[in-house]
Amino acid sequence: MNYxxxxxxxxxxxxxxxxxxxGLADQMTEQVCYTYTKGFLQYLEQTGEVSKNGKPVAIAGxxxxxxxxxxxxxxxxAVDMGYVPVNCGRIPSPAVAxxxxxxxxxxxxxxxxxxxxxxxxxxxNKASGEVLKTDEAGIVSQVVEVADSAFDxxxxxPAEDPSAGRAYIERTLSVFPSDCxxxxxxxxxxxxxxxxxxxxEIFSGLGADVTPLGRSDTFIPVxxxxxxxxxVALAARWAAEQGFDTILSTDGDSDRPxxxxxxxxxxxxxxxxxxxxxxxxxxxxxxPVSCNTALEKTGWFADVRRTKIGSPFVVASxxxxxxxxxxxxxxYEANGGFLTNSDFLxxxxxxxxxxxLLPTRDAVLPVLSIILLSIQEGTTISGLLDGLxxxxxxxxxxQNFPTEESAEILEQFEEVSAIEAAFxxxxxxxxxxxxxxxxxxxxxxxxxxxxxxxxNAPEFRCYNEAAxxxxxxxxxxxxxxxxxxxxxx
Numbered sequence: 001m002n003y004x005x006x007x008x009x010x011x012x013x014x015x016x017x018x019x020x021x022x023g024l025a026d027q028m029t030e031q032v033c034y035t036y037t038k039g040f041l042q043y044l045e046q047t048g049e050v051s052k053n054g055k056p057v058a059i060a061g062x063x064x065x066x067x068x069x070x071x072x073x074x075x076x077x078a079v080d081m082g083y084v085p086v087n088c089g090r091i092p093s094p095a096v097a098x099x100x101x102x103x104x105x106x107x108x109x110x111x112x113x114x115x116x117x118x119x120x121x122x123x124x125n126k127a128s129g130e131v132l133k134t135d136e137a138g139i140v141s142q143v144v145e146v147a148d149s150a151f152d153x154x155x156x157x158p159a160e161d162p163s164a165g166r167a168y169i170e171r172t173l174s175v176f177p178s179d180c181x182x183x184x185x186x187x188x189x190x191x192x193x194x195x196x197x198x199x200x201e202i203f204s205g206l207g208a209d210v211t212p213l214g215r216s217d218t219f220i221p222v223x224x225x226x227x228x229x230x231x232v233a234l235a236a237r238w239a240a241e242q243g244f245d246t247i248l249s250t251d252g253d254s255d256r257p258x259x260x261x262x263x264x265x266x267x268x269x270x271x272x273x274x275x276x277x278x279x280x281x282x283x284x285x286x287x288p289v290s291c292n293t294a295l296e297k298t299g300w301f302a303d304v305r306r307t308k309i310g311s312p313f314v315v316a317s318x319x320x321x322x323x324x325x326x327x328x329x330x331x332y333e334a335n336g337g338f339l340t341n342s343d344f345l346x347x348x349x350x351x352x353x354x355x356x357l358l359p360t361r362d363a364v365l366p367v368l369s370i371i372l373l374s375i376q377e378g379t380t381i382s383g384l385l386d387g388l389x390x391x392x393x394x395x396x397x398x399q400n401f402p403t404e405e406s407a408e409i410l411e412q413f414e415e416v417s418a419i420e421a422a423f424x425x426x427x428x429x430x431x432x433x434x435x436x437x438x439x440x441x442x443x444x445x446x447x448x449x450x451x452x453x454x455x456n457a458p459e460f461r462c463y464n465e466a467a468x469x470x471x472x473x474x475x476x477x478x479x480x481x482x483x484x485x486x487x488x489x
Contacts, residue, residue, distance in 0.1 A: 001148065005039040006140040008032065018136050018312040019455060020123040022112065025066035029074040029119055030151060037077035039142035040124045041106065047138065049126050050106060052082035058164060060088040060096035060104070061110035062194040062253045064219050066120045068157075070110045074122065077154045087157055088164040092195035092254035094167035095363040101358075102167065111194075111253035114223035114335075115457050123253075130313045169198055172364055173205045175346060175353045176372075181208035184371060185478045187238050187247040189231070190215040195254030195363065202364060203248070213238055213247070222249065224256040225461075226397050227266055227337040231258075238262025240482055246371060248380055250363040256336045257363035259370055261381040267370075268393050273332025273382055274298065276366035279373040280344050284326035286317035289436045290395075290450050290463045291334050297389035302326075308437040311337055315359050334353045334395065334463070337361035347376065392469045394476040398483060401460040402442050406453035409460070409486055410439055422486070423449060425477040447471070449479055460487075 009016050012032045014023030021036045038480070041057070044050045061067035072141040075085035079470045083333070086105075093109045100107025107125040115121075124131050124139075142371075153359050155439040186208040190196035196215065214234060222231060235247050239262065249258040259265050267275075270291035277285050277300075284303035287295060290308070296304055303326055312330035318341035321329045329341040339361060343354045355365070374381050413419045416430045419441055427443045434440040438452025438461075448465035462479050466472035 001146055003035050003144045003146060005036065005142045005144065016140055017455065018131050018133050019311065020121050020131070022115070022121040022457065023119065025064070025118055025120045025374065026453075028066065028070055029068070030076075031146065032078045032117045033070050033073035033122060034150065035144050035146055037074045037108065037124060038081060040108075040139055041078065041081050041083065042142050042144065043135070044106060045140045046124060054082070054084050055104060056086045056105045057083045057101045058088050058096050058105055058107040059087045059110070060091045060093075060108075060164065063090055063110070063192050064112060064117050064120055064252070067110045068448050070120060072120065072155060072157045074110065075157055076107050076151075079155075079309070080150065085158055086164075089160040089161050089162065091165045091192050092168065092250075092363065093123060094255050094360055095164050095195070097129070097197075097360040098168055098171065098358055099164035100125050100127055100261070101129060107177060109253065113253050114221055114225075114251040114256070116221045117219035117393065119457075125360065130312055130315050132316055134316075139267060144451075165198065169202055169205075171356065171358075172202050172368065175349050175355045176206055177204060177348065177350060177367070179207040180348060181206040181371060184245045184375075185209045185211070185243060186371075187213050187242065187244040189213045189234070189238075189247055189249035189258070190411055191217065191220045191249065192216045193222070193250045193252060193254050195250055199248065199250070199254070199364065201276075203368075206368070208345065211242065211244070219252065222251050222258075223335075224251050224258050225395055227258070232266065235260050235264035235266060237264070246367075248367050254363050255339070257362035257367045258336065259367040259381070261385065263382060265382070267381070267385070268292065268334070269336030270295070270332065270334045270393060271385065272336055272370060274339055274364050274388065275373055276338055276369035277301065277330045277332065278375070279329055279369040280330060280340075280346065281329040282330040284318075284321040284330070286314050286321060286329075286331040288314065288333055289434060289440055290452075291332070292391050292393045292465060294389040294391040297391065306436070309333070310338065310454065311361055314339060315341075318359060332366070333361070334379065334393070336363070336365035336366065340365070348372070390467060391465055392467070392472040393463065393465045394472045395461060395463045396476055396480050397454070397462065398460040398487060400458055401453075401487070402458050403453045405487065406460045409483070410451065412486070413439055422482060426482065427475065441488075447475060449475070
């Protein structure tokens with residue numbers, strides 16, 4: 001039987017976009033995952049990205065209960081198309097992406113990232129890196145043939161190949177000195193992050209005094225952009241009780257980082273990105289329009305590019321920076337995702353060793369860079385924050401909010417008068433509007449309200465920016481109250 005990917009999106013309930021396939025785990029049947037994988041590989045063949053002839057396809061996954069079943073369906077599809085599946089095991093998304101880039105093969109990660117355990121996803125990477133928006137139309141238009149007997153024979157997942165995980169660890173340990181974190185006391189909040197043990201190994205290997213914390217056998221949906229109250233409380237308690245210089249963590253597939261200061265206060269991802277880019281000496285920074293405007297106010301970076309929200313847009317912008325002749329190119333997101341599109345000679349690194357580019361989200365490099373910047377500057381992480389222009393951001397989300405309903409809310413705000421009618425009492429008059437991604441409103445006070453549907457989950461996200469932490473939290477509270485009223489109506 002033939003399936004058009006675009007039609008399968010509607011019939012299965014499993015949506016497909018540049019972040020890959022996402023849906024409820026019970027909707028992600030063997031047939032659905034098999035079909036999506038074949039469609040992706042067919043597209044790569046059509047574009048000349050790959051050819052069969054026994055070429056490898058790297059496959060990895062996170063720690064969700066449904067991940068193993070989906071990895072097996074992906075591997076079956078690869079075999080049926082003439083490829084050799086490489087079972088990279090349960091490793092971070094950037095680790096399997098790095099394997100694909102270095103071995104010139106597709107890399108497929110089974111993960112739902114930060115979303116709850118009843119959902120899952122498949123993230124597809126080309127041999128050259130992330131799938132971009134320009135690839136999306138070609139993938140969803142694929143017509144995939146699925147034989148009636150496709151699932152009759154039993155299929156066993158190949159034995160795990162540890163080389164991708166080792167290469168990811170060695171990427172850092174081979175460049176940074178083994179004593180560069182000596183004297184630093186680091187807590188690692190492990191929860192159910194797939195890279196939890198790798199991160200302990202990396203930071204221990206760099207000389208830090210590492211303490212694992214909060215390991216869980218049950219999947220915990222840690223969202224680095226909407227940090228749970230319990231995770232805020234945990235970090236503050238651990239810092240007070242154990243005197244850490246910092247606490248580190250990631251989301252479920254370990255591509256988005258969390259880093260705290262010495263007080264256990266989690267840094268916002270867009271602030272972490274500024275500091276990490278500063279340490280690396282970047283000359284070009286690409287970041288979504290939702291990220292903190294302290295970036296421009298520092299004056300540290302010659303080339304700043306604002307994009308739509310999502311790593312594919314950041315990658316596309318970094319590619320444009322490379323074409324323009326920039327040589328120290330990074331990108332980052334509000335969720336902490338940090339990408340490099342240049343090799344970097346890191347300050348204090350091993351002689352002659354350059355850190356190779358990795359144009360996909362990576363959770364290790366940004367947090368390591370921030371710790372090393374604090375050592376370089378002779379201050380604490382909170383001291384680094386005090387040295388930045390004082391702009392503060394906050395974000396929240398309404399969950400179980402279909403994209404169609406989100407669009408209906410945004411349609412109410414076509415006119416400035418409608419925005420001021422809804423938010424004027426709380427935030428004042430409108431100065432300017434930016435519709436690059438959703439609706440971003442700057443008020444006369446220079447406070448910011450940004451509303452948009454999530455690109456990979458049924459959620460409506462709200463971002464705020466103000467001149468103080470207390471004010472931005474109050475803005476966030478007020479904005480969410482208004483949005484919830486609008487939803488109810």
